[in-house]
Amino acid sequence: MDERGLHRLIGTIIAPERLEDDCAIIPCGDLLMVASTDMLHETTDFPAGMTDWQVGWMAVAVTLSDVASMGAAPGQVLLAVGLDRPERLAGIMVGARDCCAAAGAELVGGDLDAHRELTLVSTGLGTVAPEHLVRRRGARPGDVIAVTGPLGEAQAALVGYDRHRKELLEPQPRTKEGEILGRAGVSAMMDISDGLALSLYDLLAVNDCGFSVDTGRLPLPAGVPEDEARELALYGGGDFELLFSAPPDVLPVPGVEAHVIGEVIPERVVLADGEPLERRGYLHEWTG
Template sequence: MDDRDLLARVQAVIGREQTLDDCAVLPLGGEYLVATTDMLHETTDFPRGMTPWQMGWMAVAVTISDIAAMGADPRAVLLAIGLDDAERLLPIMEGAHDCCRAFGAELAGGDLDAHTELTIVSSGIGTVSPEHLVRRRGARPGDVVAVTGRLGEAQAALAGYDHLTLRLLEPQPRVAAGRALGRAGATAMMDISDGLALSLYDLQAAGGYGFAVDTRRLPLPAGVPEKEGCEFALYGGGDFELLFTCPEDILPVPGVEAVVVGRVIEEPRVLADGAVLERRGYQHRWSGEG
């Protein structure tokens, strides 16, 4: 059982619409407020060798990336820290503050507690005008499928390609790209921190239509053999890039480095090079059914 299996239980309580996007969407005057939260544990989410500063940066980056995927501007982040060692607090806070400052948000408060394992919960809010909000649903047959940046570089770093270490330890949310794509007319969007394959299945579940991807077009990690790089690009987590669909004629979008990798299709399937793409990537799993 994985986190997406458990999502069905959550939907039974709060409804399917509340679980489809990277953020909750709430009307606020003439704008939308988008809100999201993420929990990171040291043994599960922080790669070995990370500094406390990098842990603070990453905790905020995952939240800001969700806001970026809605086409929104990040405004504020709250940080709750379950702390195992008091000496780690200051550099964690400095990393979190530096990430907020880099992407235009305010580190506005939070909570502290004592834990046996370092645990950081980052909650963020952003704002976006209704006409520029981009959800996971909205893709239409004939739209192109595109991604920002190079895929698989964080996974490649985990596999020992040390020249890509910073891509893993200091991820860069695509705030400017998300904002520009929302204003240009992207029809669907999400971040791909769990891998491209799972993200395509998430978009398909949200919008109903399918996708046909050409793996020869994937922007592979630099300095990695092609076959291995394709595996990392399809199934590796931690990239913080954006997956989006749009009419082909809006590309290129000024200021956005993006590569078209496929098209939206009528059939509710996810295909790679004409065959069904394996549904796997980075997921949390539970062994029991209780």
């Protein structure tokens, strides 16, 4: 069983449409509030060699990436720290604060207790006008498919291409780009932290159309042989770029570096170079 299978169980307990997006959506006066929470564990989520500052940065970045995917302006972040050693706290908190500051958010509180394994839970809030909210649902045949930056860089670092280590350890949430794209009128959007292929299947699950990508148009990690780079771009996790669809006349969008990689098609399939794309990427799994 993988995490997306367990999402279906949760959908029998709370409204399943609540699970369709990167964030929960909550009315907030004339605006909408979006809220996301992420749990990270040292052994499964923090690559070896990370500094405490980078740990704090990453914990915030993953949550603000979700806020960005909704077209929302980042607001506040809460950070709960299950701390294994007290001397780590200062570095973690400074990293979290610095990521907030870089993204235009504010670290406003959280929780602290003792854990055997370092565990961080970040909760991010943002706001957006209803007309600028972007959800995963909304893609239409004829839209283009695009991403905001190179894919596969984090995975490239994990397999030994050290030139991409900064992208792995200090991911950049695309908060500015997400807000601009929401105002520009893109039709659907999500972040691709679990890899491009899985993200396309996530979009397929909530849209009445399909997605066809041209692997020759993927923005690839530099310094990696082309065939390997294409594999990393399709299936590697940890990039935190935005994947979106939009009517062709929306692009280019000033202030956003967008790479068109394909188009939305009427058939409910995911294709790469005209063939079915394998559904795999970064997934939490349970066995037994």
